[in-house]
Amino acid sequence: MALGYLIREGFSGFNRAKLSMSAAIFTITIALLLLSSFAIIFLNARSIVDSLRTRVEMEAFLLERVNEEGVPAIEAALETVDGVESVRFVSKDEAAEIFKQEFGEDIRRVLKFNPLPASFRITLLPPFRNSDGAASVAEQLEAISGVEEVKYRKDLLEMLDERVTTFLGIGVGVGLCILIASMFLVANTIRLAIYAKRQIIRTMKLIGATRAFIRFPFLLEGIIQGILGGLIAAGFIYVSFEYLGQWVSVHLQEFVQVEPLAYLAILLTGMLLGLLGSAISIRRFISDTVAQ
Amino acid sequence: MIELDGVTVSFDGQQVLTNLSFSMKRGEFVYLVGQTGAGKSSLMRLLYYDLIPEAGRVRVAGYDSSNIAPKEIPFLRRRIGVVFQDFKLLDDRSVYDNVAFALHVTNARRGDLKKKVLHVLAEVGLSHKRNQMPQELSGGEQQRVVIARALVNEPAILIADEPTGNLDPASSAEIMELMTKINMRGTAVLMATHNYDLVKKYPARVVQLKDGRLQEVDMRAPKKR
Numbered sequence: 001m002a003l004g005y006l007i008r009e010g011f012s013g014f015n016r017a018k019l020s021m022s023a024a025i026f027t028i029t030i031a032l033l034l035l036s037s038f039a040i041i042f043l044n045a046r047s048i049v050d051s052l053r054t055r056v057e058m059e060a061f062l063l064e065r066v067n068e069e070g071v072p073a074i075e076a077a078l079e080t081v082d083g084v085e086s087v088r089f090v091s092k093d094e095a096a097e098i099f100k101q102e103f104g105e106d107i108r109r110v111l112k113f114n115p116l117p118a119s120f121r122i123t124l125l126p127p128f129r130n131s132d133g134a135a136s137v138a139e140q141l142e143a144i145s146g147v148e149e150v151k152y153r154k155d156l157l158e159m160l161d162e163r164v165t166t167f168l169g170i171g172v173g174v175g176l177c178i179l180i181a182s183m184f185l186v187a188n189t190i191r192l193a194i195y196a197k198r199q200i201i202r203t204m205k206l207i208g209a210t211r212a213f214i215r216f217p218f219l220l221e222g223i224i225q226g227i228l229g230g231l232i233a234a235g236f237i238y239v240s241f242e243y244l245g246q247w248v249s250v251h252l253q254e255f256v257q258v259e260p261l262a263y264l265a266i267l268l269t270g271m272l273l274g275l276l277g278s279a280i281s282i283r284r285f286i287s288d289t290v291a292q
Numbered sequence: 293m294i295e296l297d298g299v300t301v302s303f304d305g306q307q308v309l310t311n312l313s314f315s316m317k318r319g320e321f322v323y324l325v326g327q328t329g330a331g332k333s334s335l336m337r338l339l340y341y342d343l344i345p346e347a348g349r350v351r352v353a354g355y356d357s358s359n360i361a362p363k364e365i366p367f368l369r370r371r372i373g374v375v376f377q378d379f380k381l382l383d384d385r386s387v388y389d390n391v392a393f394a395l396h397v398t399n400a401r402r403g404d405l406k407k408k409v410l411h412v413l414a415e416v417g418l419s420h421k422r423n424q425m426p427q428e429l430s431g432g433e434q435q436r437v438v439i440a441r442a443l444v445n446e447p448a449i450l451i452a453d454e455p456t457g458n459l460d461p462a463s464s465a466e467i468m469e470l471m472t473k474i475n476m477r478g479t480a481v482l483m484a485t486h487n488y489d490l491v492k493k494y495p496a497r498v499v500q501l502k503d504g505r506l507q508e509v510d511m512r513a514p515k516k517r
Contacts, residue, residue: 002396002399005396016385017384197384199380200382200384202380203380203382204382204393205366206340206342206369206374206376206380207393207397207441208366208368208369208397208445209366209397210363210366210397213397
């Protein structure tokens with residue numbers, strides 16, 4: 001069966017062209033290290049931003065006249081608002097306790113009465129953790145009878161939105177540049193390796209090999225190179241973050257985390273780089289069945 | 293088997309073959325002679341569709357250059373054995389693998405494949421060198437590997453471009469014996485050469501390529517003074 005033969009041919013580069021095989025694997029490793037370092041920094045920065053957003057809570061203060069019996073109805077109304085994730089009631093007493101914890105003074109003792117209103121602390125669903133989303137939720141909350149006013153860190157959300165848009169734009173731009181550069185780097189290295197075999201490819205064509213027959217081993221070789229490059233890059237990153245990180249600073253891990261899935265992504269990206277690099281490079285050499 | 297009809301080929305605006313017609317029957321042995329640069333190689337490349345004529349048509353083994361789809365070209369090439377002037381051996385694999393490659397291309401079964409390769413290597417007298425790399429062989433031996441590769445698919449036509457071109461007389465004689473033997477079995481052979489001694493020693497039909505045209509030559513006729 002020819003498939004077995006083609007698969008053996010794909011692996012034969014380890015024997016027949018050790019140098020160009022190593023060069024391709026090395027290039028893929030470098031490209032993946034560039035890409036994945038960038039992706040890790042970018043994704044971690046995003047997760048920091050996301051964690052800031054989750055800390056943004058809304059507080060809906062109740063009118064003074066709302067008594068304890070009125071609370072469940074308001075709570076139910078709050079929960080039906082689109083974008084609300086959770087609702088927690090803070091009574092007047094509890095508000096005074098929080099005040100005491102934060103400022104060290106018991107306001108009830110100082111003023112002889114409790115001026116703090118009861119409120120609901122509301123967290124938002126992820127799609128609403130931005131200035132527009134929060135504003136629309138706040139507007140709906142304020143319309144509920146018994147709610148006097150809704151407060152949240154509007155300025156923080158606006159700042160985050162603005163910076164994140166810029167950050168995302170720059171990040172995606174830089175990421176694309178790195179991706180394109182990596183593809184060029186890999187495709188070029190593979191092209192050199194295939195160029196060295198152009199006579200062999202021509203001979204194959206002249207003795208009746210179809211394009212697919214010639215192409216297959218090269219693509220397989222590209223995939224193998226990609227997987228090996230991916231394994232090396234993933235191993236390098238694992239060692240860097242798991243061990244070097246601890247050695248440099250224990251705190252590094254608080255900020256930078258590499259998910260186990262990321263290693264799979266590195267491997268798959270390597271495979272894709274190898275495959276695409278080979279596919280692009282081999283095209284040129286097989287395309288002309290008839291020599292001009 | 294082979295039929296060229298009004299074929300014209302030119303490179304860089306210069307006509308190499310002009311309105312050329314030629315035909316060859318099943319089992320025939322034909323020498324193609326002519327000076328270096330006369331277009332012998334171009335004529336041979338036409339036969340395995342490595343060149344497509346700008347005018348006229350080339351018919352080989354049931355295929356027609358005027359309407360063949362690029363996809364079909366590999367299948368035509370499998371029906372023709374080609375002995376290239378510059379050998380075109382795959383130098384990254386052994387003698388055995390070079391010959392086997394021509395069979396792998398056709399999806400041959402493994403058992404058959406081994407039997408056929410060993411048989412054809414025995415025929416060209418290279419069984420003992422099957423595990424060597426091409427570059428470890430002499431010119432004559434390499435040429436025999438090329439012939440083995442051309443024959444392993446049992447083609448109806450063998451095209452040989454100067455198969456003795458770079459060989460010493462002894463090796464040339466061996467190659468010629470081999471070519472005659474192949475022809476005796478019914479394979480049509482078209483052999484380009486400019487070695488007239490060989491042509492005299494192993495007589496057959498001779499066509500000469502001159503100024504882009506073909507003419508039959510009677511080698512037995514005395515030269516005119």
